[in-house]
Each structure stands twice: as C-alpha cells, then as structure tokens.
Amino acid sequence: MNNTMKNIRNFSIIAHIDHGKSTLADRLIQFAGLVGERDFRDQILDNMEIERERGITIKSQAITLPYVSRKGEAFELNLIDTPGHVDFSYEVSRALASCEGVLLLIDAAQGVEAQTLANLYAAMEHDLEIIPVINKIDLPSADIERVREQIEVDLGLDSDQAILCSAKEGIGIDDVLEAIIDQIPPPEVEEGPLKALIFDAHYDPFRGTIISCRLFSGCVRPGDMIRLMYNNAVYRVEETGIFRLRREPKNRLSTGEVGYIISGIKTVRDTRIGDTITLDTDPAPEPLPGFKEVKPVVFASVYPVASDEYRSLSDALDKYRLNDAALVFQKDSSAALGLGFRCGFLGLLHLEIFQERLEREFAQSIIMTAPTVQYRFTLTSGEEVVVDNPVYYPDPATIEKAFEPYIRASILIPERYMGAVMELCLERRGVNSRFNYPTPGRIEIQFDLPLAEVVYDFYDHLKTVTQGYGSFDYDFLDYRESDLVKLDILLNGEKVDALAQIVHRDGARPRALQTCKRLKEEIPRHLFKIAIQGAIGGTIIARSTITPFRKDVTAKCYGGDITRKRKLLEKQKKGKKRMKMVGSVSIPQSAFVAVLKSEVG
Amino acid sequence: MSPGLYIHVPFCRSKCPYCAFYSIPSPSLIPLWWEGLKEEIILYRDRFDPFDTLYVGGGTPTSLDPGMLKRLMGYLLSHLKATRDPEVTVEANPQDLTREMIAALKGSGVNRVNVGVQSFDDGVLSLLGRNHRAEDGARAIEGLRRAGFGNMGIDLIYGIEGQDLKAWLKTLGTALSFQPEHISCYELTFERKTPFARLREEGRIAPMGESEATAFFLETSGRLEDAGYIHYEISNFARGEGYFSRHNQKYWHHVPYLGLGPSAHSFQDGRRWWNLRSIRGYFSAAKEGRPPVEGREDLTREQLRMETLATGLRTKAGVHMALIRELPGWAGAVSGLQASGLVKVLEDRLIPTKRGFLVADQIPLAFFQ
Numbered sequence: 001m002n003n004t005m006k007n008i009r010n011f012s013i014i015a016h017i018d019h020g021k022s023t024l025a026d027r028l029i030q031f032a033g034l035v036g037e038r039d040f041r042d043q044i045l046d047n048m049e050i051e052r053e054r055g056i057t058i059k060s061q062a063i064t065l066p067y068v069s070r071k072g073e074a075f076e077l078n079l080i081d082t083p084g085h086v087d088f089s090y091e092v093s094r095a096l097a098s099c100e101g102v103l104l105l106i107d108a109a110q111g112v113e114a115q116t117l118a119n120l121y122a123a124m125e126h127d128l129e130i131i132p133v134i135n136k137i138d139l140p141s142a143d144i145e146r147v148r149e150q151i152e153v154d155l156g157l158d159s160d161q162a163i164l165c166s167a168k169e170g171i172g173i174d175d176v177l178e179a180i181i182d183q184i185p186p187p188e189v190e191e192g193p194l195k196a197l198i199f200d201a202h203y204d205p206f207r208g209t210i211i212s213c214r215l216f217s218g219c220v221r222p223g224d225m226i227r228l229m230y231n232n233a234v235y236r237v238e239e240t241g242i243f244r245l246r247r248e249p250k251n252r253l254s255t256g257e258v259g260y261i262i263s264g265i266k267t268v269r270d271t272r273i274g275d276t277i278t279l280d281t282d283p284a285p286e287p288l289p290g291f292k293e294v295k296p297v298v299f300a301s302v303y304p305v306a307s308d309e310y311r312s313l314s315d316a317l318d319k320y321r322l323n324d325a326a327l328v329f330q331k332d333s334s335a336a337l338g339l340g341f342r343c344g345f346l347g348l349l350h351l352e353i354f355q356e357r358l359e360r361e362f363a364q365s366i367i368m369t370a371p372t373v374q375y376r377f378t379l380t381s382g383e384e385v386v387v388d389n390p391v392y393y394p395d396p397a398t399i400e401k402a403f404e405p406y407i408r409a410s411i412l413i414p415e416r417y418m419g420a421v422m423e424l425c426l427e428r429r430g431v432n433s434r435f436n437y438p439t440p441g442r443i444e445i446q447f448d449l450p451l452a453e454v455v456y457d458f459y460d461h462l463k464t465v466t467q468g469y470g471s472f473d474y475d476f477l478d479y480r481e482s483d484l485v486k487l488d489i490l491l492n493g494e495k496v497d498a499l500a501q502i503v504h505r506d507g508a509r510p511r512a513l514q515t516c517k518r519l520k521e522e523i524p525r526h527l528f529k530i531a532i533q534g535a536i537g538g539t540i541i542a543r544s545t546i547t548p549f550r551k552d553v554t555a556k557c558y559g560g561d562i563t564r565k566r567k568l569l570e571k572q573k574k575g576k577k578r579m580k581m582v583g584s585v586s587i588p589q590s591a592f593v594a595v596l597k598s599e600v601g
Numbered sequence: 602m603s604p605g606l607y608i609h610v611p612f613c614r615s616k617c618p619y620c621a622f623y624s625i626p627s628p629s630l631i632p633l634w635w636e637g638l639k640e641e642i643i644l645y646r647d648r649f650d651p652f653d654t655l656y657v658g659g660g661t662p663t664s665l666d667p668g669m670l671k672r673l674m675g676y677l678l679s680h681l682k683a684t685r686d687p688e689v690t691v692e693a694n695p696q697d698l699t700r701e702m703i704a705a706l707k708g709s710g711v712n713r714v715n716v717g718v719q720s721f722d723d724g725v726l727s728l729l730g731r732n733h734r735a736e737d738g739a740r741a742i743e744g745l746r747r748a749g750f751g752n753m754g755i756d757l758i759y760g761i762e763g764q765d766l767k768a769w770l771k772t773l774g775t776a777l778s779f780q781p782e783h784i785s786c787y788e789l790t791f792e793r794k795t796p797f798a799r800l801r802e803e804g805r806i807a808p809m810g811e812s813e814a815t816a817f818f819l820e821t822s823g824r825l826e827d828a829g830y831i832h833y834e835i836s837n838f839a840r841g842e843g844y845f846s847r848h849n850q851k852y853w854h855h856v857p858y859l860g861l862g863p864s865a866h867s868f869q870d871g872r873r874w875w876n877l878r879s880i881r882g883y884f885s886a887a888k889e890g891r892p893p894v895e896g897r898e899d900l901t902r903e904q905l906r907m908e909t910l911a912t913g914l915r916t917k918a919g920v921h922m923a924l925i926r927e928l929p930g931w932a933g934a935v936s937g938l939q940a941s942g943l944v945k946v947l948e949d950r951l952i953p954t955k956r957g958f959l960v961a962d963q964i965p966l967a968f969f970q
Contacts, residue, residue, distance in 0.1 A: 527963055528941045548941070551815045553961040555787040555836050557915055558852050559607065559866035563873060563898065565962075566908050573907075573969040581970065584937050 005256045006186045010078045010214065012095055014123060015105035016113035016471060020135040024105060024167035024176070025081055031173050032065035032077070034245055061200065062212050062258050064242040067177055075181050078258035080199065080214075087347030088326075089122070090294050094199040094274045096122055097290055098214035098258060101129035101184030103176065104155075108134050108142035108164075112150040112438070114412040114471035120155055129184045132157050133176060138166040154438040187216075187256030193284045194218030194226070196253075196261070196277040201268040203322040207238075209265035210247070213277060214258045216288060221252035225280040226263060229287040230272045234280045235263035268325045294326055296344025297405070297476075298351055298371045298455055299388035301332050301498065302358070303340030305365040305578055305589060310339045316362040317341060320354070327354065334391070336496045336582045337367060342389055345371075348455055367580055367592050369498045373451045376403040376479055390500035393486040396537065403479040404504075405451040411462065412444045413470045420465040421445055428453035429504065448477060450504070487512055489519070489595075490533040494583045499595060512542035515595045520544040522591035530585055603653035603684050604869070605851040608638070608677065609862030610659035611880060614694075618730040618800075619758075621792035623864035623878045624660035631665065633884045634862070635673075640887035641861050642680050649859050649869070651682040654848035656690045661717075663697035667705035674709035688847040690715055690754075696733040698741035703748045714745055715754035715783070721775040722768050728761060729789075730796075735775075742779045752844065755781045759817050760789030762807040769817060770824060777828050782844040786821050787836050788814055815959060822955055833917045835958050853912035855905060863893070871900050910965045919944070919952035925968070934967045 015021040065077040082095040096102065102123045106116055123130050132151050134144060148159040163179050165172030200212040220226060224237045241249040242259040253259045265271060273294070276287035304313045321327055327350075332342035345351040351371055358364045374388045378401040387393055409430070413421055422445070425433070430447035437443055449458075454474065462470045485508050489499035499519075503511050512534025519532045527548055534542035557565060579586040611624045611634060655677060662670060670691075678689075690713040691706055698716070706714060718738035720726050726734060738755075745753055755776050759769050776784055791798050791808060800806040809817070822832050830838040831845075834853070839845045851858050857869040863883040866875045874897035877883045886893035900908070906924065913920035925931050935951065938944040943957035943964060957964060 527938065527943060527960055527967060549960045549963050551811050551818070551959045552963050553788075553835060553915075553959055555790055557835075557912060558849060559858070559860055559868075560864070560875060562852060562908055562912060563866075563875075565911055566904060569907055569911055569965055570904075572966055576966060576969050584933065 004076075004254075005189065007073065007075045008078065008186055008256050009075060009101070009180050009184050010080065010099045010187060010256070010258055011101045011103065011180055011184050012080045012082050012099045013103045013105055014082060014092075014096075014119035015135075016107070016110070016115040016119075019105050019107040019110065019113075019116075020167050021081075021105055024103070024133070024135060024165070024173075025079060027167045027170055027173045028065060028077075028079060028177065029063060029245070030170075031177060032067055034063075034065065062243050064244060064248075064258065067181070069181055070174075070178060073181075076257075077177070077180060078214075080258065087345075087349045090292060090346075091200070091273055092119075093122060093126070093290065094197065096126045096128065097274075097288075098197055098199045099126070099128055100187060101131065101180070103131050103133045103180070104157075105133050105135050106147055106151070108136045108144055108147055109139045111143070111147050112154045112412075114410055114444075114473045117154070117412065117438075117444075118410070118473040120157075130157060131176075131179050131183055132159070132162040133179075134162050134164050135167055137164050138169045138171065150438075189255065190217040192217045193282045194220055194224075194277065194279045195284045195288055196220065197288050198228075198271055198273055198275045198277060200273065201265075201271040201325065203268050204262075207262050209262075209268050209271055211261045211263075211265070211271055211277070212243075212258075213253075213261060215253055215255050217255050217284070218279065218282075219252050219254040220261060220277070220279070226261065226277050227280040227283055228271065228275055229278055229284070230275040230291065233270065235265055237261055237263045267322050269321060271325070273325065294346060296326070296328050296346060297451065298345045298347055298373060299342060300345070300351060300371040301334065301337075301340050301342050301369045301389070302329075302355075303334065303337040303367045303369075303498070303580075305367055305580060307338040309365065313341070313358075313364055313366065316358060316364050320358065320362065324354075326350065332389070334498045336498045337369075337580060344388070348459075365578065365589075367498075367589050369592060370501055370595060371455050372502060373405050373455060375405075375484060375502055377401070378403075387502070390486055390502050391497050393500075393502060396486070402482050402484040404482040404484065406448050406477040406480050407451050407454060407474040408477050409447050409449045409454065409472065409474045410444060411447070411470055411472050412438075412442065413466050415441050415443050417466040417470060418443055418445070421462065421470060424458075424461055424465055425449065428458060429507075449474075450480075450482070451476075452502075452504075485536050487515075488535045489515055490531075490535060491519075491582055491585050491587075492531055493533075496582050496587075498592065508536055509541050512536075516542045516544040518594045519587075519591055520546055522594045523585065523587055525549050526585065528584070602851075602854075602856045603651060604649050604856065605654040605656065605848045605858035606649075606652040606677070606681060606683075607848070607858060607860040607862075607865055608655070608657045608662075608673070609860065609865040609876075610634075610657060610662040610665060610673075611863045612659065612664045613661045614664050614697075615732050618796035619789060619792065621795050622660065625880070628664070630880045631669065634880050635669075637863075637880070637884035637887040637893065638861055639676070639680075640890070641883075641893060642677075644887070644890070644892055645859055645861070646681055649681075649857065651684045652687060652859075653684040654688040654690070654851065655683065656688075656692075656848040658690075658692045661694050661697065662691050663693040663702055667699075667702045670702070671705045671709045674711065678710055688713055690846070690848060692717060693741070694733065695737040695741040698744055700744065703744050703750075707748050707750070712750075713752040713754065714750055715756065715785075716741055716745070718742075718755045718776070719758045721772040725761075725764065725768070725772070729758060739775070739779075742781070746779070752782045753779075754783035754785065754846070755779070756785045756787065758787050758789050759821075760787075760809055760814060762809045762813075764809060764813075764817075766813075766816060766820060770820060773821060773824050777825075780840070782840050783846060784825060784830065784838045785836050786825075786838070788818065818959060819955065822958075831917065832955075832958075835915045835961055850916075853916060855909065864895075871905060873898050873900065907965065910968065911961075914944075914951070914953050914964050915958070915961045917952065919947075919950045922946065922949045922951055925951050928968045930970045931968060938964065938967055 013021050061081045063079050067075045067077050080095045082092045134147050151157050151159040163175050195216045196213040198213050201209050222237050227234050239262040240253045241247050274291040278284040304310050326346050328344040329341045333339050377385045379398045380400045425447045430449045432448040434446040483505045485505050487501045487503050488495050516532045529548050530546040532544045533540050579588045613624045689711050691711050692715045721735045723735050791801050825838045860867045864878045874894050876893050877895045883893040
C-alpha cells in the first residue's frame with residue numbers, strides 16, 4: 001500500500017432536503033482553506049442558478065480538500081456531492097459507490113425524514129461507513145435528545161457517535177473533519193489494470209466533456225488511450241487532475257483517488273454515468289458492477305410559443321443536452337401546437353428544472369404539455385406497444401390489455417396526518433398499504449401507487465394535507481394491468497391533441513370535468529362562444545362554455561383617446577403573441593400548465 | 602383633405618365628477634391662457650394648410666363671457682387661414698346659452714353648436730353632478746333654433762347602474778322632439794383619477810352591467826335610426842350625411858389637425874403631439890416662443906395601420922379591404938368575424954355591424970396572430 005492512499009478519504013454528505021447539506025459542504029471547503037471568508041459564497045458546490053435558488057443539488061460534483069488533522073497529519077478528503085432528489089437516485093448510487101463513507105446529516109429541529117431513511121438504506125447497500133451528524137444545533141427549536149433517540153431507534157445507529165454541528169454558524173466543523181479521518185476507512189487497494197468509475201460528467205465549452213471519476217485500480221495519465229467499457233469507444237487522455245474550486249491538473253490519477261479526465265469527448269451523451277473507464281492497451285476484464293442505463297420515466301412535449309421560434313428551441317435543446325445526459329428528446333409535431341419536441345425526464349423535478357432553465361437560461365418561450373408516464377399495451381394481434389404520448393394511444397378496439405407503471409411510495413408523517421394521507425393515497429388508487437411505527441408519534445406509510453397518479457401533483461397535495469410535515473420517497477415496482485382510456489379535449493368541436501391525456505377509466509370523468517373547468521378559467525373570453533368538451537371516444541363526458549364578449553367598447557375616441565387606445569392594443573397584441581392559436585381560439589400558455597393542477601385542499 | 606383646428610378652453614364653472622378633460626374652475630387665469638394661445642397661434646400658423654373645420658371645446662367654451670368668446674372667434678378666424686366654408690363648432694353648456702351668448706355665437710361666425718345637455722331627466726342630471734336642469738337644456742335648444750342655428754348637436758350620457766331604460770328612452774324622445782341635426786350618446790366612462798372613479802372604488806357608484814349597457818346601446822341605436830338618424834360612429838348619430846361631425850372624422854382618418862390650448866392634441870405627417878396640462882406651464886412656454894408641448898410620438902407605418910383599423914372599425918364606413926388584406930391571416934379573421942355577425946364586407950370595405958360596434962375594442966385583436 002502506498003503511503004498516500006492511507007491518507008485519502010472519499011466521502012459524501014447525504015440528507016433530507018433542507019437539512020443543510022450544501023451549507024455544510026461549503027463550510028468544509030472553507031475550513032480546508034480553499035476559500036477565504038471574504039470570498040465565501042453560499043453553496044459553492046451548487047453552481048447552477050436554479051440549484052442555488054431551490055436549494056437542491058441537481059448534479060454530482062466533487063472537490064478535493066486538503067486537511068491537516070489535529071495530530072498534524074496531512075489528508076486529502078474527496079467530498080463527492082450527490083443530487084438530493086429521488087429523480088436522480090441512480091446518480092446518487094454511483095456517487096455513493098465512489099465513496100467509503102458518508103455523513104448522514106439530520107436537522108436538529110426536523111429530525112429524521114423520509115429521505116434520511118432512503119439515503120441511509122442507499123448508503124448501507126454500498127456498505128459505507130455512516131457518521132450521523134446533527135446539524136442546526138443553534139436553532140431555538142433544536143431538540144438534540146429527540147434526534148439522538150431517532151438515530152438509535154429509527155436508524156439503528158450509535159447515537160454516541162453523532163457529531164453535533166451548526167454549518168451555518170461554523171460550529172463543530174473540525175469535529176466533523178476529525179470524524180471523517182478517524183471513522184471512514186481509506187480506499188482499499190486493488191491490484192490490476194485501470195478501473196475508474198464515472199460518477200458524473202459535465203460540459204465545458206472549451207474542453208468538451210469533463211469526466212468525474214473514482215479510481216478503484218490502476219492509474220491514468222495524460223497521453224494514455226482510455227476505453228469506455230460501455231461502448232468500447234477509445235479516447236486519448238489530454239489532461240487529468242483533481243477538483244479544487246477550479247480544476248487543478250495533476251500528472252496522474254491513481255488508485256483510490258477522485259478526479260477528472262479530459263479526453264476530447266464532445267458531449268456528455270458520449271459518456272454514461274456508472275460506466276467504467278479502463279486502458280485500451282491493458283483493459284480490465286470486467287467493468288465495475290452496478291452500471292445501469294438510466295431511462296426516462298416521465299414524458300412531455302415542448303413547443304415554442306411562436307411557431308417561428310422552432311429553430312431557436314431546437315438549438316437550445318442541443319445546447320441543453322450538452323450538460324444533461326439524462327434528457328432525451330425527439331422531434332414531435334402537434335396539429336394544435338405545430339412543431340416541437342417530445343422529451344423524456346427522470347422525474348417531475350427533472351422536468352420542472354428543464355422547463356425553468358429553458359425559459360431562464362436559454363430565453364425560450366415554451367408550452368409544455370401534461371406529463372405522461374410510459375404505458376404498455378398488448379394488442380389483439382399479440383403485438384406489444386409502448387406509448388408515452390397520448391397522441392399515439394392505440395385504437396381502443398385493438399387493445400387486449402393495458403399496463404401502467406407502479407411505484408412503492410414511502411411517506412413519513414406525524415401520526416395525526418395518517419387519515420388525510422390514507423385518503424389521499426386511496427384516492428390516487430393506492431393499494432397494498434403497510435405501516436411502520438419507527439418512533440412514537442410518527443408513522444411511515446407505504447403504498448403501491450400508479451406512477452401516473454404521482455406525476456399528477458401528488459406531492460403538492462401531500463404537502464398540503466400534512467401542512468408541510470409529510471416527506472415522500474419512492475422506488476419503481478413494476479407494470480400492472482389497468483383499465484385505461486384516452487381523454488380527448490375539444491375546443492369548439494375540434495380535438496386539441498396537446499391537451500389529450502391517458503387516464504384510468506374511473507378517474508376519467510372527474511379529470512375531464514376539472515380540465516374543462518380549468519380551461520374555462522384560463523382561456524380569456526373571445527368574440528365568439530367557446531365550447532370546451534372532454535370526451536372518451538365519441539362520448540362527451542364533461543363540458544363547459546366560455547361566453548363571448550357581448551360588449552367591450554370605449555365610448556369616446558377623439559384627439560387624446562387615440563394614442564391611449566393604440567397603446568392598449570399594442571399591449572394586447574403582445575399578450576396575444578404569447579398565446580397559442582388552436583383553430584380560432586387563443587390559448588394562453590398558462591392553460592396548458594393549469595390543466596395539470598387539481599385543486600389543492 | 603383640409604386640416605382641422607381645435608381650440609381647448611380649459612375653464613368650467615364647476616368640475617363634473619366624471620370628466621377627465623383638463624379644465625379648472627378659475628376664471629382668473631383666462632388672461633394667461635389667452636396670451637398663451639395668441640403666442641401659440643404664431644408658432645403654428647404657417648405650418649398648416651387652410652382649415653375647413655374649427656372646433657372650440659373644453660372645458661366649457663361658453664363659460665367665457667360673451668365678449669371674450671366673440672374676441673376669441675374673431676381672433677381665430679382673422680389670424681388663421683380657413684377655407685371658404687368652414688364648419689365652426691362651439692361646445693356649449695345649457696345654462697350658459699343666454700340670449701346674449703347665443704347672439705355672440707351667431708355674430709362671430711359659429712355655424713354649429715353642440716349642447717352638453719347630458720339628460721332631460723333632473724334625477725340623472727343631479728346624479729351626474731351637472732349644475733343645470735332639464736328645462737335649461739330645452740330652453741337653450743329652443744333659443745338656438747330661434748336664433749337661426751340650423752346645425753345643432755346634443756350630447757347625452759347613460760351608464761350608471763340602476764338607470765332606468767324607460768326614462769332614458771324618454772330623454773331620447775325629448776331630444777328627438779327638437780330634431781337636432783346631431784346626437785351623441787355616450788356610455789359613461791369611469792375615467793381614472795376622477796371623483797367617479799373614487800366613488801366606484803368605494804362602492805358608492807357603479808357602471809351598469811354588460812347586458813344592461815348592451816340593451817341601452819341597441820335600444821338607442823334602434824330608436825334613433827327609426828327617427829331617421831344615421832348611426833355613423835359608435836356614439837354618434839346624424840340626421841343625414843351632411844350633418845356628420847366633419848371635425849371629429851378627421852381624428853379617425855389621420856387627417857392633420859392642430860390643437861391649440863393646454864392639453865390639446867395635434868397630428869401632422871405621422872407625428873402626434875400634445876400640449877402641457879397646465880395653464881401656467883403652457884403660458885410660459887408659449888411666451889418664450891417654445892411649443893408648449895408635453896409629449897410627442899412619431900407613428901410607424903405599423904402603428905398608423907393599427908390606429909386606422911381601430912378607429913375605422915368604430916365607424917359605419919368601416920375600413921377599406923385593401924388595408925385588411927395587408928394583415929397576415931386576414932381571411933380567417935374576416936370570415937370568423939362574419940360568422941359571428943360582427944362585421945360584413947360591402948363594396949370592398951369591412952363594415953362593423955351593430956353588434957360589432959358593441960365589441961369594437963376587441964375586433965382589431967382578431968387581426969393579430
């Protein structure tokens with residue numbers, strides 16, 4: 001064993017959302033002296049604007065921290081930051097696979113939450129050393145004893161080992177660092193050819209793809225020919241190095257280390273998270289275990305508001321994809337909305353981030369259709385089809401069996417909300433409920449739920465019925481047979497393909513009524529009557545009507561009134577440009593979004 | 602087409618609570634305004650062709666004393682070039698139309714008087730905050746007729762919640778009994794920053810509802826058309842084409858006009874400008890030989906087209922289809938509007954129907970994709 005390896009620690013911080021992960025990461029960086037108090041910008045690792053705003057981490061990042069222990073020994077601590085949302089659980093698993101230990105961060109006031117448990121299980125799966133850290137001990141509402149008890153009872157960990165800290169106030173940070181070097185083991189030595197696990201890749205406009213990886217054996221240096229074992233593509237290494245706050249080139253990366261490789265890979269799509277890098281000249285016989293190709297689970301179409309902006313949207317998506325390998329899209333066209341793209345996402349959060357970034361960072365004015373899951377159909381001909389777009393719903397006469405994806409939801413709540421949450425889950429076609437009572441006063445409810453019901457604003461409702469106390473996590477289960485129908489929405493008798501939805505038969509009428517109601521609220525009055533209808537096949541199951549303007553006229557129009565009148569018209573014209581014409585009906589962007597939301601509360 | 606001339610007389614005996622025009626009840630400022638006006642005339646006199654309409658409005662022109670009004674008219678007609686047979690209109694308040702005032706109007710070249718009767722119902726008049734009674738209106742009109750005014754207009758207002766349609770039709774009937782050449786029926790607008798706007802916010806007064814206002818509008822139109830009037834613009838009716846307000850039509854067709862006096866608007870060669878809304882500011886600028894202008898705008902082709910569309914579709918004449926055909930997607934918009942019964946195409950013009958008048962603020966939007 002070489003000397004340096006015993007002074008390397010690879011670790012990650014895992015936590016429920018808002019328990020202070022990014023703040024702690026920033027403090028560790030500051031303690032390592034990588035950044036002075038003056039330059040200290042909150043949440044250094046969360047680079048993206050949206051990450052900082054939402055307080056969540058979307059992409060994995062790594063940073064190598066120099067640390068001199070209390071005993072005066074020098075260490076290299078590799079902090080691998082993981083995405084904090086269930087949509088990105090595969091990325092999390094690859095980041096964890098690159099570590100030997102984790103800090104399990106728990107908010108001293110909130111205590112253990114659903115994601116705390118989910119994260120703990122994930123860490124245990126990878127056989128990692130787990131250090132419980134109780135954060136936010138400075139809060140007046142902090143209840144350290146209660147959290148210690150939860151650590152013992154809910155998590156089954158030794159609460160005496162829990163480190164107390166306040167990342168915000170900088171309290172206990174050195175204790176955290178000491179615990180990292182004392183409790184987390186150094187990387188294990190593995191002899192043999194190069195095996196480096198890709199846990200992230202991001203795009204740099206000047207250098208192409210920057211691969212973040214952890215070396216399990218061998219070493220790599222500039223000039224080496226590397227091979228990506230997933231597709232056997234070979235590249236020449238241009239640069240290797242480690243992450244400080246910026247990239248710091250290093251003439252080689254060795255076993256146990258975490259760093260980056262630049263090798264002229266054009267886009268992040270040419271790499272796969274979880275893939276193994278080896279040397280072309282001396283390849284490893286087997287890749288590292290655990291590789292999985294991530295597949296989108298939620299689908300929606302995106303269209304430019306103005307049809308002449310299709311090219312611009314197309315360019316924006318190409319650029320977007322440079323840095324988001326999980327996004328898939330292909331051309332799509334809608335009779336109502338024109339040319340656009342069908343996109344696949346890892347989950348709803350992924351979709352929302354996509355939408356926000358497209359609008360904000362890429363200045364695109366877009367309309368997104370209702371998200372859909374992937375349905376499977378067995379046709380009478382015996383053929384199997386997969387449908388992720390209501391437009392391609394098979395002819396009902398040819399459907400033998402329909403299947404939809406199910407998840408196992410795990411919801412952790414204070415006991416008093418049990419009734420409300422049960423009701424919500426049953427209403428969303430939940431089955432197979434199970435209950436765990438991790439601590440007195442708290443309950444974990446598990447349900448098998450159709451993914452489609454979760455995609456449809458489930459989380460908003462959960463937060464409402466539990467007054468913000470409910471936390472939620474889920475895993476994919478399987479496909480189950482289901483009674484599905486296609487709900488068409490018609491405006492003045494014309495089907496609007498972009499508003500069609502695939503729904504369970506029992507939920508079709510309520511959904512149709514609600515969609516009609518929402519559209520009625522969102523679509524402004526026109527000069528003619530607008531009939532909004534929901535239909536299954538040829539049967540109308542819901543309707544609403546928007547009455548036309550009967551009177552909208554200004555009495556006087558003389559000298560000074562004309563400028564005013566024109567300015568108003570110019571404003572209205574602009575507003576109309578942001579609407580989508582379907583037949584002769586102008587539909588505001590907001591209407592497409594509004595149909596997704598049901599009434600909360 | 603010859604340009605129009607507008608003179609703004611920014612004085613009233615008292616302010617009506619619904620009115621947003623610039624005027625103040627301070628006769629002491631009349632000399633300042635008058636001096637400013639004479640200076641302003643010098644600034645513009647050579648920049649316009651001879652005028653064929655002169656419109657004195659306000660405010661209340663008849664709040665000036667008859668001598669002053671006579672002096673004003675004389676000055677205007679001698680210092681500004683006019684065509685041979687101009688339309689000369691003065692707006693008048695019923696209780697100002699004394700025998701003396703009528704004589705002054707008659708003697709100073711005025712050939713059209715527009716009387717702000719507003720209603721022949723004392724209840725409505727007091728609700729509107731007018732300082733005259735129904736009988737003042739009748740007396741004023743009779744006086745004008747006796748003096749030989751052959752071209753006369755009456756302004757009427759409706760639109761307050763709870764207003765009675767029958768009573769309104771009675772007001773219309775009274776108006777018709779005088780056989781005025783011109784009638785304007787305005788639905789009350791709650792203009793920003795007026796006492797009425799405040800009362801509305803406080804919930805003490807409200808405009809009538811959409812269906813009521815629709816009924817008033819259609820009944821008015823029907824009643825006046827039955828009596829032989831042409832409903833030639835949303836709020837305007839005339840007893841024959843020769844009695845259309847020649848001056849007001851200039852506003853709707855981008856014919857140049859010069860507006861003199863505080864807050865007056867002018868238009869020429871695609872530029873519109875408007876004067877300061879302050880008598881003192883107006884006076885000091887004019888006195889220094891500066892145009893007393895508060896703002897101006899140079900209209901693009903696109904903006905001119907938008908205005909033509911908006912104002913044209915408020916008139917019985919509509920707009921020429923040549924203009925419509927320049928708009929992208931026009932054919933679909935026209936057929937949609939036709940199908941909804943809001944317009945018709947006649948002699949290559951797009952003409953709003955009665956129901957089209959009712960939604961005139963919306964119709965131009967149908968042409969924007």
